[in-house]
Amino acid sequence: MSNNLKSVNENNETQSKSKKFWKNFGLFSLAFFLAVVTVIVLSLN
Amino acid sequence: MHLIEKLSKIWEGIMASPELKIVFVVSIIVFSVLYYYMIKFLADNNSGPMIMLFVFCMIIGAAMISLIEGLNSTIYLIIPALFLIAMMVLYSVELKRVIWEKKSARLADVRHGELSYDEERVKVCIDEIIKALQNMSKNDVGAIIVLSTGNIPTQILDSGVKLDSDISSALIESVFFPKTPLHDGAMIINGTKIVAAGCFLPLSQNGDNIPKDLGTRHRAGIGVTETIDVMSIIVSEETGIISIAKAGQITRYADIGMLKKTLTRYYWQELDSSKK
Numbered sequence: 330m331s332n333n334l335k336s337v338n339e340n341n342e343t344q345s346k347s348k349k350f351w352k353n354f355g356l357f358s359l360a361f362f363l364a365v366v367t368v369i370v371l372s373l374n
Numbered sequence: 375m376h377l378i379e380k381l382s383k384i385w386e387g388i389m390a391s392p393e394l395k396i397v398f399v400v401s402i403i404v405f406s407v408l409y410y411y412m413i414k415f416l417a418d419n420n421s422g423p424m425i426m427l428f429v430f431c432m433i434i435g436a437a438m439i440s441l442i443e444g445l446n447s448t449i450y451l452i453i454p455a456l457f458l459i460a461m462m463v464l465y466s467v468e469l470k471r472v473i474w475e476k477k478s479a480r481l482a483d484v485r486h487g488e489l490s491y492d493e494e495r496v497k498v499c500i501d502e503i504i505k506a507l508q509n510m511s512k513n514d515v516g517a518i519i520v521l522s523t524g525n526i527p528t529q530i531l532d533s534g535v536k537l538d539s540d541i542s543s544a545l546i547e548s549v550f551f552p553k554t555p556l557h558d559g560a561m562i563i564n565g566t567k568i569v570a571a572g573c574f575l576p577l578s579q580n581g582d583n584i585p586k587d588l589g590t591r592h593r594a595g596i597g598v599t600e601t602i603d604v605m606s607i608i609v610s611e612e613t614g615i616i617s618i619a620k621a622g623q624i625t626r627y628a629d630i631g632m633l634k635k636t637l638t639r640y641y642w643q644e645l646d647s648s649k650k
Contacts, residue, residue, distance in 0.1 A: 356410060356413050356417060359413060359425075360407075360412075361402070363405070363429065363432050364403075364404075366432060366436050370447050371401075371448065372384045
């Protein structure tokens with residue numbers, strides 16, 4: 330029973346790792362965009 | 375066109391000077407990291423509208439400063455600063471939780487031995503805990519058991535008595551038997567060991583979301599899960615009802631099936647992932 334539990338857990342873990350990676354990528358892209366906007370605005374005046 | 379001229383002047387200036395290039399890149403990296411952790415914190419606490427408001431304010435602020443002549447551009451930094459202050463005020467409980475989790479991942483001065491994943495031993499632990507909960511529920515004995523992954527802060531452990539003993543239903547029931555010295559606090563379990571008993575837990579800060587008929591014991595059981603990534607099982611002294619709390623939410627009327635599922639998940643998923 331523990332093997333079944335472990336393989337279900339491993340499967341869930343793989344899927345959630347991929348989801349987590351894309352979520353973090355999206356958040357970092359947004360942060361990068363805002364950082365570029367900030368630096369450009371600070372350089373304006 | 376005026377804005378575009380300004381931007382192309384800035385770009386030419388940056389390209390002409392290596393020092394400015396470095397400053398430009400480093401500034402972007404620093405702001406990216408800062409904004410990333412702010413936005414990630416909000417995302418982890420299901421605050422999508424706050425993220426959208428932040429992005430909206432940043433874009434509108436950028437537009438205003440670029441279009442209005444004579445405005446000092448450092449004013450723009452007020453927007454992220456205000457949001458940071460607002461986050462610290464609105465999410466103080468969640469921030470405390472993040473700090474405590476990063477601060478201590480192990481128990482102080484308590485050798486809890488190796489976490490064993492021997493199926494037989496885990497099964498015995500699960501059975502003993504469920505047996506104790508059933509007996510205490512039947513006899514209306516109040517109890518709080520916290521299932522930790524070695525992440526309980528030392529302040530909480532020090533408030534009780536360290537036991538470092540194997541899990542048995544007889545011991546659990548003895549600890550919570552009315553009028554015994556340790557019956558009034560919480561029991562902390564880490565893996566296959568009872569780490570401490572009689573510990574005092576922080577009460578829940580979200581009074582509005584808790585049913586009015588739940589007392590201090592339930593509020594403590596919920597409160598500890600708001601600030602630390604643990605689960606707690608609560609037995610009501612008045613009704614014998616068993617409840618399970620996690621991440622500030624309580625599920626009442628837990629039956630044997632739910633308890634077995636919760637404890638199995640605790641041993642096979644949460645302890646497994648905390649060891650990594």
